Amino acid sequence: xxxxxxxxxxxxxxIRKALETLEDPYTRFLVPEQFQALxxxxxxxxxxxxxxMEIEKQTETPLIIEPIENSPAFKAGLQAGDRILAVDSKSTxxxxxxxxxxxxxxxxxxxxxxxxxxxxxxxxxxxxxxAQIEIPSVRYSVKQEGNLRVGYISLNEFSSHxxxxxxxxxxxxxxxxxxxxxxxxxxxxxxxxxxxIEIARMWMQEGEIxxxxxxxxxxxxxxxxxxxxxxxxxxxxxxxxxASASEILTGALKDNKRATVIGxxxxxxxxxxxxxxxxxxxGLTVTVSRYYLPSGxxxxxxxxxxDIRQELTLEQRQQLSSQPGWRGxxxxxxxxxxxxxxxxxxxxxxxxxxxxINSGRVW
Numbered sequence: 001x002x003x004x005x006x007x008x009x010x011x012x013x014x015i016r017k018a019l020e021t022l023e024d025p026y027t028r029f030l031v032p033e034q035f036q037a038l039x040x041x042x043x044x045x046x047x048x049x050x051x052x053m054e055i056e057k058q059t060e061t062p063l064i065i066e067p068i069e070n071s072p073a074f075k076a077g078l079q080a081g082d083r084i085l086a087v088d089s090k091s092t093x094x095x096x097x098x099x100x101x102x103x104x105x106x107x108x109x110x111x112x113x114x115x116x117x118x119x120x121x122x123x124x125x126x127x128x129x130x131a132q133i134e135i136p137s138v139r140y141s142v143k144q145e146g147n148l149r150v151g152y153i154s155l156n157e158f159s160s161h162x163x164x165x166x167x168x169x170x171x172x173x174x175x176x177x178x179x180x181x182x183x184x185x186x187x188x189x190x191x192x193x194x195x196x197i198e199i200a201r202m203w204m205q206e207g208e209i210x211x212x213x214x215x216x217x218x219x220x221x222x223x224x225x226x227x228x229x230x231x232x233x234x235x236x237x238x239x240x241x242x243a244s245a246s247e248i249l250t251g252a253l254k255d256n257k258r259a260t261v262i263g264x265x266x267x268x269x270x271x272x273x274x275x276x277x278x279x280x281x282x283g284l285t286v287t288v289s290r291y292y293l294p295s296g297x298x299x300x301x302x303x304x305x306x307d308i309r310q311e312l313t314l315e316q317r318q319q320l321s322s323q324p325g326w327r328g329x330x331x332x333x334x335x336x337x338x339x340x341x342x343x344x345x346x347x348x349x350x351x352x353x354x355x356x357i358n359s360g361r362v363w
Contacts, residue, residue, distance in 0.1 A: 032281035044159030151178035158191025190244025243267035251293035268303035
């Protein structure tokens with residue numbers, strides 16, 4: 001790497017080749033656009049139009065899962081189920097989610113034109129002005145399920161804002177007198193280690209959360225600190241895309257018997273990375289330690305097996321993907337299983353319906 005290179009692309013290629021010798025898929029080089037996207041994800045803010053999307057397998061184009069509330073996309077009337085065919089006349093067909101996102105993001109105040117296909121309304125174009133957007137990591141609502149009043153919380157990533165958003169969600173739901181919780185971590189790829197620890201402390205009154213061991217054998221253990229916001233019955237939903245920080249939180253609550261885990265086996269990422277920026281805007285993620293569940297288990301490549309396996313068929317996965325509003329409803333089989341478990345728990349252990357702990361803020 002000490003030699004001179006004719007172009008940045010040549011230098012980037014050499015860096016990637018050098019990192020490959022480490023045989024660690026999580027130690028990687030990021031070009032400036034990729035590094036900025038990672039920064040946006042962990043900070044929980046970005047400059048763009050405010051949409052959550054995924055790549056629809058059948059059409060190989062971005063599908064809008066939902067517009068972020070009060071974002072330019074939300075105000076312009078973009079909807080879940082809209083497909084993005086082009087960005088500023090550039091086709092999105094075959095692009096990765098990362099590449100499509102890079103096309104849509106840009107400087108605050110700049111404009112971008114999206115070509116949209118909407119079921120039943122055909123194809124149209126819409127021009128949006130990019131803005132600075134705080135990405136909500138947490139969404140929550142009260143679900144009345146028969147005699148059970150459930151606080152449903154969806155956490156989609158462990159950003160720097162996630163812990164304060166989770167604290168606000170639990171506090172608000174406590175005030176609405178829920179008597180059980182469902183925490184949805186499906187599709188959550190992870191994020192910041194300390195965000196997962198802070199959130200675990202909101203649910204756990206005592207017990208170990210996670211331990212890490214660095215490259216020279218140094219061990220660090222993290223535990224609950226008697227600042228839990230609730231001890232009400234809790235079910236956690238996970239799937240094969242629940243990874244990293246999601247698995248730390250799930251493993252802590254499962255091993256301490258604080259929650260019942262429902263769904264399918266999680267991803268299996270037990271490595272912790274540090275992030276380093278380089279002078280040209282590119283960056284590196286470097287594995288610095290591995291983490292272990294309270295039981296001492298290393299979940300690398302094998303993930304966490306739920307307490308109750310509730311697999312979705314391909315058709316069910318496609319339906320929940322194309323109809324995100326079905327998540328956390330009677331049309332969501334895994335959520336339905338969680339409700340059945342919570343009803344059984346609250347019926348057999350009435351003491352669990354105690355009032356939430358009045359411990360104030362976690363910090």
